[in-house]
Structure formats: structure tokens, C-alpha cells
Amino acid sequence: MAYLSLFVTAFVAATILPAYSEILLGGLVLEGYSVFWLWFWATAGNTLGSVVNGMIGRQVDRFKHKRWFPFSQRQLHRARQRFNRYGQWSLLFGWLPIGGDALTLIGGIMRVPWLHFVTLVAIGKGARYAVVLWLVIQANGGPG
Structure with a gap:
């Protein structure tokens, strides 16, 4: 149940909803759960949440002319230019805590082809969770 909770929290954290999976991750490490499985499920949930952002991004053109649409044509154009500048x-x-969700939406x-999208996002998120796990373990006296 702990791994499922971590997966869900990491998933939600990758969306626009406020959630912080690192807190739960650190607590589960301290409770003695498998570091590998914690890393795996946090990375999987957070990556899948970013895939949802990417899916939403793929629908933007359907709604960009609606009155309620939150972005202007100019903002979309600038976001596309920036993304093209740095690429996939x-x-x-x-x-990243600020701008990371926007990057996946713009992706x-x-x-961006799904294989590239998922691979790049998973590498970044997996590296971040590896660093968080390492920091928690080091702060608590190293491996147990």
C-alpha cells in the first residue's frame, strides 16, 4: 500500500495539482522500504503524470479559440519558439519545481513523439528521485 500511495502522490505532483512526493518518499525510506522500489514507483508515477500533461498539451489547438482558454495566441507562439530553441x-x-510541468505541457x-517524450521525462525524473533518495539516506547516517 505504501508503494501505491507513493505512485499516486508522485502522479499528482506531476500535474498542476499541489502535491509533494518527496516528503512521502523520505518518510518511506526512513521506515525501511526498498530504496529501489521507492525510486521505481515515484519515477513511474511522476512520469505518468507528465504524460497526462503532454496529452493535455496535444489538445490545446482544439480549444485555443475559445473565450475561456487561458493562453493568448501570443503566449502560445512564444512558448513554441522557446521550446524550438532548446528542443525536446x-x-x-x-x-523542475517551477516550469517543469509547463515543459511537459509544451512538449x-x-x-514530441511519445517514445522521446517518455524517455526524456523519465530520465530527468528518475535522476531527481535518485538524488532525493541519496540525500535522505546520507542525512540519516548512510545506508542502513
């Missing part, structure tokens, strides 16, 4: 490699930074808008 910027998805490696989808883990969807730009229709």
Missing part, C-alpha cells in the same frame, strides 16, 4: 532535450528538466503541444 528540455524535457529532461520536466522535474505535448509540440507533439
Whole structure:
């Protein structure tokens, strides 16, 4: 049940909803859960949440002319230009607390092929969770 809770929390954290999976991850490490499985499920959930962002991004063009649409044509154009400047490699930074969710949304808008999207996002998010796990373990006296 702990791994499922971590997966769900990491999934939600990758969406626009407020959630912080690192807190739960650190607590589960301290409770003695498998570091590998914690890393795996946190990375999987967070990556899947970013895939949802990408799917939403792929739908943007359907709604951009609606009155309620939150972005102007100018904002969309600038976001596309920035993404084109740095390319799909910027998805490696989808883990950033500020702007990371936007990167995955823009990756969807730009229709980055799913294999590239998922691979790059998973590498970035997996690296971030590995660092978080390492920091928690080091702060508590090293491996147990």
C-alpha cells in the first residue's frame, strides 16, 4: 500500500495539482522500504503524470479559440519558439519545481513523439528521485 500511495502522490505532483512526493518518499525510506522500489514507483508515477500533461498539451489547438482558454495566441507562439530553441532535450528538466510541468505541457503541444517524450521525462525524473533518495539516506547516517 505504501508503494501505491507513493505512485499516486508522485502522479499528482506531476500535474498542476499541489502535491509533494518527496516528503512521502523520505518518510518511506526512513521506515525501511526498498530504496529501489521507492525510486521505481515515484519515477513511474511522476512520469505518468507528465504524460497526462503532454496529452493535455496535444489538445490545446482544439480549444485555443475559445473565450475561456487561458493562453493568448501570443503566449502560445512564444512558448513554441522557446521550446524550438532548446528542443525536446528540455524535457529532461520536466522535474523542475517551477516550469517543469509547463515543459511537459509544451512538449505535448509540440507533439514530441511519445517514445522521446517518455524517455526524456523519465530520465530527468528518475535522476531527481535518485538524488532525493541519496540525500535522505546520507542525512540519516548512510545506508542502513
